[in-house]
Amino acid sequence: MTKAKEHLNNAALSGLLFFCVFFAISLFLNDQIAQSVLFFICAPCFTKAFFTAHLSSPSRKKQLLIACTALWVCIDITLVSHSLSEFSLVLYWLFPLAAATLILIGVKFGSILSLSALCLSFPLTPENNSSSFFFQALSFALFLSLFSVLLTYLTKLEKDLKLATRTDPLTGCTSIPYFKHKLKSATELQRRYKDQVTCLSLSSECMIKKYRDHEQWLVEVSQICQSRIRQTDVICNYTNKRFLILLPNTDLDNAHNLGKDLIQACEAYKFSYLAKQDEPAKFHYELSSYSDNDDWESWLSQLTR
Numbered sequence: 001m002t003k004a005k006e007h008l009n010n011a012a013l014s015g016l017l018f019f020c021v022f023f024a025i026s027l028f029l030n031d032q033i034a035q036s037v038l039f040f041i042c043a044p045c046f047t048k049a050f051f052t053a054h055l056s057s058p059s060r061k062k063q064l065l066i067a068c069t070a071l072w073v074c075i076d077i078t079l080v081s082h083s084l085s086e087f088s089l090v091l092y093w094l095f096p097l098a099a100a101t102l103i104l105i106g107v108k109f110g111s112i113l114s115l116s117a118l119c120l121s122f123p124l125t126p127e128n129n130s131s132s133f134f135f136q137a138l139s140f141a142l143f144l145s146l147f148s149v150l151l152t153y154l155t156k157l158e159k160d161l162k163l164a165t166r167t168d169p170l171t172g173c174t175s176i177p178y179f180k181h182k183l184k185s186a187t188e189l190q191r192r193y194k195d196q197v198t199c200l201s202l203s204s205e206c207m208i209k210k211y212r213d214h215e216q217w218l219v220e221v222s223q224i225c226q227s228r229i230r231q232t233d234v235i236c237n238y239t240n241k242r243f244l245i246l247l248p249n250t251d252l253d254n255a256h257n258l259g260k261d262l263i264q265a266c267e268a269y270k271f272s273y274l275a276k277q278d279e280p281a282k283f284h285y286e287l288s289s290y291s292d293n294d295d296w297e298s299w300l301s302q303l304t305r
Contacts, residue, residue: 005158012100013050016071017043019097023078035081038074042067049104064104071097072117091136094118098144107148107155114144170215171222171237179236179244180300186248187296197290198255200245201303202262204281213273214240217281220272224265228258244303252289259285 024039045067049060075094094114102110118137166178174182183199190197202225218237225235225243234246247255266283288303290296 008103010050012103013046015096015100016068016104017046017050019093019100020046020071023074023093027078032081035074035078038077039071042071042074045070061105065109068101068105068110069113072101072113076117076120091140094140095143098140099147102144102147102151107151111144111148115141168237171218172226173222173243174234174236176236176238179234179238179246180296182234183246183300184296186246187290187299189248190290191292195249196251198247198250198252199288199290199299199303200247200255200259200262201242201286201288202245202259202266202283203242203285204266204283205241217271217273220269221266224269225262228261228265238304242304252287255287255289259287 020039020043024036024043027033027036027039045063049064049067075097098110098114101114104110105113118140166175167173168175186197189195202221204221218240221243222235222237225245229235229245229247232248236244236246238244245258247258250258263283263285267280271281286303288299290299294302
């Protein structure tokens with residue numbers, strides 16, 4: 001989870017926690033003990049979620065869904081029982097409540113939950129408040145639609161930004177910083193589970209005079225490599241003449257087979273720069289298997305020497 005999203009979730013959780021406590025105290029002071037207890041019960045759920053906001057496990061998402069559903073049920077009970085002196089006052093609280101719900105459990109489930117809770121309470125609204133309730137509900141639906149569009153757009157921007165930081169824009173390979181992150185993660189898993197981790201270094205001796213031709217050559221080499229590796233493998237254009245391929249759960253024999261296959265494929269490929277010069281690039285590969293005695297940085301330095 002990114003820092004910005006974590007801060008946004010914390011703000012939403014803080015708002016819902018304040019909402020629970022405020023309504024619990026207000027209902028208690030108005031001698032509505034039963035409804036007050038319901039809001040007090042919801043408060044610990046959001047408190048627990050607040051201290052686990054850095055996690056993104058399915059169990060936490062389920063916990064947030066249950067907590068938000070329980071809170072909306074409490075709101076419905078409050079609307080139906082008319083426990084507050086000003087009935088319309090509750091409706092104004094639904095706007096920030098819906099916004100926080102969409103942030104925490106997503107646009108799809110948040111919108112369904114918010115609109116369902118509002119629609120269920122409408123038939124039980126007193127007649128003298130039904131007209132006011134209808135127009136406020138209409139404005140609430142409009143707000144929910146606009147906020148959903150905004151949140152969906154921000155989520156898409158976040159995904160695009162994450163993809164941009166993880167991907168080399170020229171070749172489509174993994175960026176160098178993200179490759180280092182994956183390399184570090186692979187070494188940690190190797191220490192824990194003793195799985196074999198191998199890295200293949202594919203380099204070439206290519207003398208291409210024009211920079212644009214060299215860029216096209218890098219793109220073509222990356223396409224050849226990506227078409228022959230697994231989805232679990234990670235490839236990175238580490239330098240202008242070197243590609244690194246991280247091979248999880250791969251021994252040296254299988255890595256040798258992959259290296260030979262890549263060499264044959266690259267030598268058989270008709271690169272576009274060959275139309276302008278007659279000297280084809282010569283490829284060779286090196287292999288290195290991770291050892292527990294090394295850390296990931298020293299292993300990487302061995303690969304790139």
